[in-house]
Amino acid sequence: MRWRASIGLAVGDGPVSSIVESDHGSEGSAREWIEHKLPRARFPAWIPPARRADGVELFGRVARGRVVTGRLVPTWESDTGTAVWHADRAGDHVQWRRCPAGER
Template identity: 90%
Template sequence: MRWRASIALTVGGDGPVSSIVESEHGSEGSAREWVERKLPSTRFPAWIPAARRRDGIELFGRVARGRVVTGRLVPTWESDTGTAVWHADRAGDQVQWRRCPAGER
């Protein structure tokens, strides 16, 4: 099992989620440290116009445990369905964590 840390964006609270950058780690602590280092300085992708950034588009961090499934045409990340997921929100230069049940975004 590995821990995947990612910085992602979402449109509205329940809208689609798109990962911007991901990193795999051997421990939960290492994955969370990566998000704490990267998330505060992450900027919106250039393809999102500045005027749209007020329309409920949010950047956030995520840490989930899982594994890479090989043997398919394209290797795929598969989250461990029984493990809670950590979500990180930006609060200025700080990160606020919340633990979400498995299966939530």
């Protein structure tokens, strides 16, 4: 099992896409990565500045799971029974909340 830290893009209440991901051996390491990267993260260039005021947000997520190989493209599968950490930017720091698996 690994811990995946990701910074994603959300519109309203729903995630749209992941911008960058990093796999870690521990939950603490994954959360530290988010705390370092998320406050400095920038919107992708394909999102014009005018759209950023329309509820588009960057967020962090830490989930436990594994990479499944043996397929055409290796894929990430979250551990469905494990809660997920979500992080929101709050100035130059991160606010964490723990959510049941499967929630944003």
